[in-house]
Amino acid sequence: MGGMSDVRLQLLGKELESGQQTSVFSAPQGLGRWGLMLHRWHTRRALLQLDDDQLRDIGLSWEQARTEGRKPCWKD
Template sequence: MNGFSDVRLQLLARELDAGQRPKVYSAPQGMGRIALMLHRWRTRKALLELSDEQLLDLGLTWEQAQREGRKPFWKG
């Protein structure tokens, strides 16, 4: 999966399981801690650069994209 799909799955899991921590991971298996943080930084930066049409294609609102994209890279 690419980073955008991972973000969408995380947001959907949060909406569906309000109050429960989603068990969706945002990076390929076997990635080290530094690589995971770099992956999060890159995908969140790219998420903030998407147009409204691209966000619509992903099924995300602007608010969801901003909330996820502005999270620090060290937070899952």
């Protein structure tokens, strides 16, 4: 998933549980609008392809991964 640390993914899991909308991840520097959307599309697709053991390793439930993974690429 592009070098995202387990700590950052666990923070995302806590954010999704609480319903907060803060930015946990930051995209690589220098991406334009289209590059950012492409980056989100790739990482969200990768999230949807993780199995239960991998999701458990990063501290996310299947429901949380599905919610984040199904967001459109233009949404933060």
